[in-house]
Amino acid sequence: MTLLYLVVQQTMFFSIPLLVVALGGMFTERGGVTNIALDGTMIMGAFSGIFFINQMQGRMSGQSLLLIAILISVSVGVVFSLLLAYSAVNMKADQIIGGTALNMFAPAFAIYVARTLQSNGVQQISFQNTFRISSVPLLGDLPLIGGLFFRNAYITTYLGLLILAVSVFVLYRTRFGLRLRACGEHPQAADSVGINVYRMRYAGVMISGGLAGLGGLIFVVPTSTNFNATVAGYGFLALAVMIFGQWKPLRILFAAFFFGLMKTVASAYSAIPFLAGSFLPGDVYKMIPFIATLIVLAFSSGASRAPRAVGVPYDKGSR
Amino acid sequence: MKKAREILAGDGVNNVMSSLFAILTGLLFGLVVLLITNPADAAAGFGIILKGGFSTGAKGMGQVLYFATPLIMTGLSVGFAFKTGLFNIGASGQFIIGAFAAIYTGVHWTFLPAPFHWIAALIAAAAAGGLWALIPGLMKAFLNVHEVISTIMMNYIGMYLANYLIKLTVYDSKKALSMNTAPSAVLPKGGMDAVFYNSLGGGKDISTVNCGIWIAVGAAVLMYLILNKTTFGYELKACGFNKEASRYAGINEKRNIVLSMVIAGMLAGLGGALLYLSGPGGRHIKVVDVLAAEGFNGIPAALLGLSNPIGIIFSAIFISYITQGGNYLQTLDFVPEIIDIIIACIIYFSAFSLFFRSILPRILRKLRERKAERGEDS
Numbered sequence: 001m002t003l004l005y006l007v008v009q010q011t012m013f014f015s016i017p018l019l020v021v022a023l024g025g026m027f028t029e030r031g032g033v034t035n036i037a038l039d040g041t042m043i044m045g046a047f048s049g050i051f052f053i054n055q056m057q058g059r060m061s062g063q064s065l066l067l068i069a070i071l072i073s074v075s076v077g078v079v080f081s082l083l084l085a086y087s088a089v090n091m092k093a094d095q096i097i098g099g100t101a102l103n104m105f106a107p108a109f110a111i112y113v114a115r116t117l118q119s120n121g122v123q124q125i126s127f128q129n130t131f132r133i134s135s136v137p138l139l140g141d142l143p144l145i146g147g148l149f150f151r152n153a154y155i156t157t158y159l160g161l162l163i164l165a166v167s168v169f170v171l172y173r174t175r176f177g178l179r180l181r182a183c184g185e186h187p188q189a190a191d192s193v194g195i196n197v198y199r200m201r202y203a204g205v206m207i208s209g210g211l212a213g214l215g216g217l218i219f220v221v222p223t224s225t226n227f228n229a230t231v232a233g234y235g236f237l238a239l240a241v242m243i244f245g246q247w248k249p250l251r252i253l254f255a256a257f258f259f260g261l262m263k264t265v266a267s268a269y270s271a272i273p274f275l276a277g278s279f280l281p282g283d284v285y286k287m288i289p290f291i292a293t294l295i296v297l298a299f300s301s302g303a304s305r306a307p308r309a310v311g312v313p314y315d316k317g318s319r
Numbered sequence: 320m321k322k323a324r325e326i327l328a329g330d331g332v333n334n335v336m337s338s339l340f341a342i343l344t345g346l347l348f349g350l351v352v353l354l355i356t357n358p359a360d361a362a363a364g365f366g367i368i369l370k371g372g373f374s375t376g377a378k379g380m381g382q383v384l385y386f387a388t389p390l391i392m393t394g395l396s397v398g399f400a401f402k403t404g405l406f407n408i409g410a411s412g413q414f415i416i417g418a419f420a421a422i423y424t425g426v427h428w429t430f431l432p433a434p435f436h437w438i439a440a441l442i443a444a445a446a447a448g449g450l451w452a453l454i455p456g457l458m459k460a461f462l463n464v465h466e467v468i469s470t471i472m473m474n475y476i477g478m479y480l481a482n483y484l485i486k487l488t489v490y491d492s493k494k495a496l497s498m499n500t501a502p503s504a505v506l507p508k509g510g511m512d513a514v515f516y517n518s519l520g521g522g523k524d525i526s527t528v529n530c531g532i533w534i535a536v537g538a539a540v541l542m543y544l545i546l547n548k549t550t551f552g553y554e555l556k557a558c559g560f561n562k563e564a565s566r567y568a569g570i571n572e573k574r575n576i577v578l579s580m581v582i583a584g585m586l587a588g589l590g591g592a593l594l595y596l597s598g599p600g601g602r603h604i605k606v607v608d609v610l611a612a613e614g615f616n617g618i619p620a621a622l623l624g625l626s627n628p629i630g631i632i633f634s635a636i637f638i639s640y641i642t643q644g645g646n647y648l649q650t651l652d653f654v655p656e657i658i659d660i661i662i663a664c665i666i667y668f669s670a671f672s673l674f675f676r677s678i679l680p681r682i683l684r685k686l687r688e689r690k691a692e693r694g695e696d697s
Contacts, residue, residue, distance in 0.1 A: 036467065083667070093670035096406055096467065100618055101667035108659030115654045116356055236471045243468065283483035286608070290475045294458075297472075301464040 005147045007264055012153070015260025016160035017042075017219035021238035022245065022252045023167045024211030030171070030247060031204025032184040032197075033088050034311040036099030037081070038212045039235020040106030044080045045213025046220045047110040049073035050227040051117075053127045061130040063155060070156070070217060077213020078206050080106070085205040089198050092313035103235075110229040126226040131155070156218040163211065168249045180204055184307035187314045197314050212238075240293045244300050247307065258296075262289040334625050338669060341623065342637070345665030349657055360651050367651065368658070371644035379643055381515025381526025385597070387639035388528075389414070391535040392590025393617025394635045395542050396583040398626040402546060403579035404559030409455060409470025410587040411614025412477030413448040417588020418595045418604055418611075419481045419489075420447035425500025425596060426489045436503040441534075441592050448588015449581045451477055456580030460573040466580070474610055482606050496603035497595070505598040506531050527601040531593035536632060538586065543628040555579055587614065616642075619666045638662060 021038050028035040035041075049069040056065060080102065087098035111123045118125065135141070136150040171177040182190040183200040191197050212235065219234055220227050241259055245252030266285040349368065353361040367374055372383035393410040400407035421444040424436075431439055455473055458464040491498045509530030516525040546552040557565045558575045566572050594613065595602055620638055624630030645658030 087667065087670060091671050097622060097670040098667060100408070101663050101670065104615065104619075104666065105660060105663035108656045108663060112352075112654045112656040112660060115656070233471070233475055236468065240468050240472070243465070281483060283479045283486075287476050287479045290472045290479075294454075294469060294472045294476075297464045297468060298458055298462050301458075301462055304463060 005151070007261075007268065008148045009152050010264040010268055011257065011260040012149075012157050013222040013260075014263040015256045016157050017215040017234060018238050018241050018259055019253055019256035020160045020163055020218060021212050021215035021235060022241040022256060023163060023249060024208035024215065025239055025242040026245075026247050026249065026252060027167070027171075027180070027211070028204040028208035029242065029310050030184045030307055031180045031201045032187060032307060032309045032312070032314065033085070033201050033205050034095045034099065035081070035084060035205060035208050035212075036096050036239070037084050037102035037106075037235075038208065038215075038238055039231060039233065040099075040103035041077050041080050041209050041212035042216030042219065042231045042235050043106040043110055043229060044216070045073035045077040046216030046227055046231060047106075047113070047125070047229065048076040048213075049217035050125050050127055050220055051114070054125050057128055057130070061128075063131060066131045066155065066221070070159070070214060073213040073217040074210040075213075077209040077211070077216070079209070080213070081205050081209020082202075084209075085202045088205070088313060089201050092315065095311055095313070107229045110227075114229065124226040124228045129221065129225055131221060154218075154222055156221060159214075160218060163214075164249060164253055171249065176203075181307070183314075184309055187309050188318070191314075191316065201314065237289065237293065240297060243304065243306075244293075244296050246300070246305060255296075259289055259293065262292045337671070338623050338625060338630075338634070341665050341669035341671070344668045345661045348664045349661035352657060352660060353653065357651075357653065360653070364648055364651050364653050367647050368641055368644045368661075371640035374644055374647040377515050378526045379647075381528040383636065383639045383643050384515070384532045385526060385528040385601075386594075386642065387636045388531045388535045389590040389594040389613045390616055390620050390635035390639055391532075391539060391632055392593060393587050393614050394620030394624060394631040395539055395617075395628060396587035396590070396621075397617045398621035398624060398628065398631050399542055399546070399586060400579055400583040401621060401626040402559055403555040403575065404562065405459070405466050405576065405579060405583070407452070407470060407580065407583045407587075408467055408618070409452060409473045409477075409614075410583070410617045411611045412470070412474035413451045413584040413587035414591040414614045415481045415604070415611045416451045416477045416591070417444035417448035418591030419484055419497075420444045420588070421592035421596055422485070422489050422497045422500060422604060425504030426498050429501045429503070431503070433503040436501065437506055437596060440500075440504050440596055441589060444592030445585040445589045448591065449585035451588070452580040452584025453577065456577040456584075459580070460576040474614070478608065478610055481604070482608065485604060485606055490606070491603075494603075495606050497606070499599045499603075500596060502598070504596060505529075506534075506593070506596045509533065527597050529597060531597070534593060535590075538589065539628040539632050542586070546628065587617070590617075616662070619662050619669075622666055622669045 021042060025035055025038055049072055052072050053065060053069050084095070084098050084102055087093045088095045114123045114125055115121050131154055133153050133155070134151065136153065140146045140150040142150070171181070179190065179195045180200050180203065182195060183197050183204075187197045190200070215234070215238070216231055219231055237259060241252055241255045244255040266288045346368070350361065350365050353364045357364070372379040375382070393414055396410045396413065397407050421440040424440040424443040428436065428439060451473060452470075455464070455466050455469040458469050459466045485497050489498045506529045515528055546556065554565070554570045555575055555578075557568070557570060558572045562572050590613065595604060616638060620631055620635040623634035623637070624632070641661065642658050645655040648655055648657065
C-alpha cells in the first residue's frame with residue numbers, strides 16, 4: 001500500500017510541472033505563437049526562484065518563502081518570454097529560431113550568474129527543502145484518498161490543479177479566451193472585428209512565460225536539493241504533452257499524468273518489485289518516457305488539430 | 320558606380336550584412352555582460368574573446384580548426400534540413416550515435432588495415448546518423464509528426480542509447496570515457512601537424528587537428544553542388560519553399576522529406592566520427608547524461624551561414640574561434656559560459672534578418688531621393 005502511495009505521490013511531482021508548462025504552451029499556441037522556449041523559460045524561472053530561496057533561507061523558511069519564490073519565478077518567466085514576444089510579434093521573426101536562441105541563452109545565463117555570484121563558484125545552487133507538507137490537517141487522515149493525495153505534498157501541487165481549473169474557465173468562458181482563440185485560428189478575421197491581434201499574442205506569450213517559470217520551480221523543489229541549470233528536457237516534454245492533449249486543458253491533464261507515470265516508473269523502478277528483478281538496465285528505463293512520447297505522437301498527430309494560424313507571424317497586409 | 324550600387328542593393332550583400340549585424344550585436348551584448356560582472360578586466364576579457372584561437376598560438380589555431388570540424392558537419396546537417404523546409408534539432412542525437420558507431424568500428428574491426436579502417440569507421444558513422452534521422456523523417460512524411468518534437472525525443476533516446484552501448488562494448492571504466500581506437504582507425508594527420516604546433520621546451524606541442532577538417536570542407540562543397548547544381552537539390556529546395564506547389568508540379572514530397580532528413584543525419588553522424596577518431600590525444604566520448612553540445616552549436620553555424628554550405632564553413636570556424644577564446648577567459652576569472660550567452664544572442668538577432676533586410680534598401684532609397692532633390696534644386 002505504501003508503494004502505491006509512493007508511486008502516486010511521485011507521479012504528482014512529475015506530472016504537475018508538465019501540466020502547468022503544457023497549459024502555458026497551450027495559451028500561447030492558441031494565440032498563434034509557437035513557444036519552443038518553454039524549456040529555457042523553465043530554467044530561468046527555476047534559477048531565479050531557487051537562487052532567491054538559497055539567499056533567503058537563513059532568514060525565512062517554510063511556505064511563505066516558497067510563495068515569494070513562486071512570485072519571483074512567475075515574474076522572471078513573464079519578462080523572459082517578452083523577448084520571444086517582441087521577436088515573434090513585432091519583428092515578425094521566425095518563432096522557432098527565436099525560441100531556440102532563448103533555450104540556449106537560459107542555461108548559459110544560469111550557470112554564468114551562479115558561478116559568478118556564489119561564493120564557492122560552483123554552478124549548482126543548493127537549497128534546503130523546508131516546504132514538504134507531511135500531512136494536510138484534516139484531509140490527510142482520510143482512508144485511501146488521504147494517503148494518495150494529501151500526504152507528502154507540496155502547495156505547488158494544489159496550485160497546479162488550481163491553475164488547470166482557472167485555465168479551463170478563462171479559455172472557454174471569458175471574452176479574453178474567446179478572442180485569444182480567434183487570434184490563433186484566423187487572425188485576419190479577428191482583426192477585422194477590432195481585436196488587437198498583437199496585444200492578444202503578447203498576452204498569450206506572457207501567460208506561457210509565467211506558467212513556464214512557475215513550472216520550472218515546481219519541477220525542482222520536490223525532486224532534488226540543488227539546481228544544476230537544467231530541467232531534464234521537461235520543456236520539450238511539455239510541448240509533446242500539449243500536442244498529445246490536442247491543445248485542450250482536460251486532455252492535457254490526462255496526457256501529463258500519463259507521462260508523469262512513465263517518468264515515475266523510469267526513476268523508481270528499483271523500488272517496484274517485479275520491475276527491479278528484470279534485466280533491463282537503468283539507461284533503458286531513462287529512455288522510456290521519450291520512447292513513449294514518440295509512440296504516442298505517432299498515433300495522435302495524424303488527426304492533429306493545431307490552431308490554424310500557429311507559427312505564422314501576423315502581417316496586417318496579408319490576406 | 321551604378322554597378323556597385325546594384326551589388327549593394329542585391330540579396331547577397333543584404334544577407335551577409337544581417338549576419339554581421341547579428342554577430343556585432345551579440346558581441347556587444349557580451350561586452351556589456353563582461354562590464355557588469357567585472358568592469359576592471361572587461362576590456363582585457365573582450366580582447367581575449369576577439370583574439371580567440373590566437374590566444375594560445377599556432378596550436379590554438381589548430382584547435383580552432385579541430386573543433387570547427389564537427390561544427391561544420393552539424394551546421395551542414397541543420398542547414399541542409401533548413402533549405403528543404405525542415406528544422407533538424409536532432410543533430411545532437413545523430414552526432415552521438417554516429418560517434419559511437421565510429422568508435423565501435425575503430426575498436427572492434429581491427430581486421431581492417433590502415434586506410435580502410437578509418438574509412439569504414441566514417442561510413443559506419445554516416446550510416447548510423449542517417450538511420451537515426453530516418454525515424455523522425457518517416458514520422459514527419461507519413462504520420463504528420465512535427466519534426467522538432469520527434470527529433471528532440473530522438474536526441475534524448477540517442478544519448479541514453481549511446482551511453483548504454485558504450486558501457487556495453489567500448490568502455491574505459493577507469494576514466495568513464497570511451498576506449499582508445501586502434502591506431503589504424505585514427506584519421507591521418509595529413510600534414511597538419513607540421514603547421515599547427517607550439518614549441519614546448521625541446522619538443523612540439525602538437526594540435527589535435529587532422530585531415531578531418533578537409534573532409535568537412537569537402538562535404539560542404541559536395542552539399543553546395545548537390546543543392547545548387549543537381550535536379551535532386553532543386554526538388555528539395557522546391558519542397559522547402561512550398562510543399563503543396565511541389566506536389567502539384569509532380570515532385571514526390573514525402574520521399575524528399577525522408578531523404579533530406581537522412582542526408583542531414585548522415586552529415587551529423589559523420590561529424591561525430593570526425594571529432595572522436597583523433598587518436599589517444601584527442602577527444603573521447605564522455606559517458607554522462609548530457610546532450611552533445613556540438614549538435615546544438617550547429618544551429619547558430621547554420622543560421623549565421625544562412626544555410627549556404629560555403630557560408631557554414633566560415634560561420635563554424637568563427638564560432639569555434641570565439642569558443643576557444645572563451646576557454647582562455649578562465650585565466651581572467653571569467654566564466655566561459657559567456658561565450659554561449661554571446662552565441663545565443665547572435666542567433667536571437669539573426670532571426671531579425673528579415674527586418675534588417677528592409678533597412679538597407681530603405682537607407683539607399685533615402686540617399687537616392689536626397690540626391691535627386693539636391694539635383695532638382697540646383
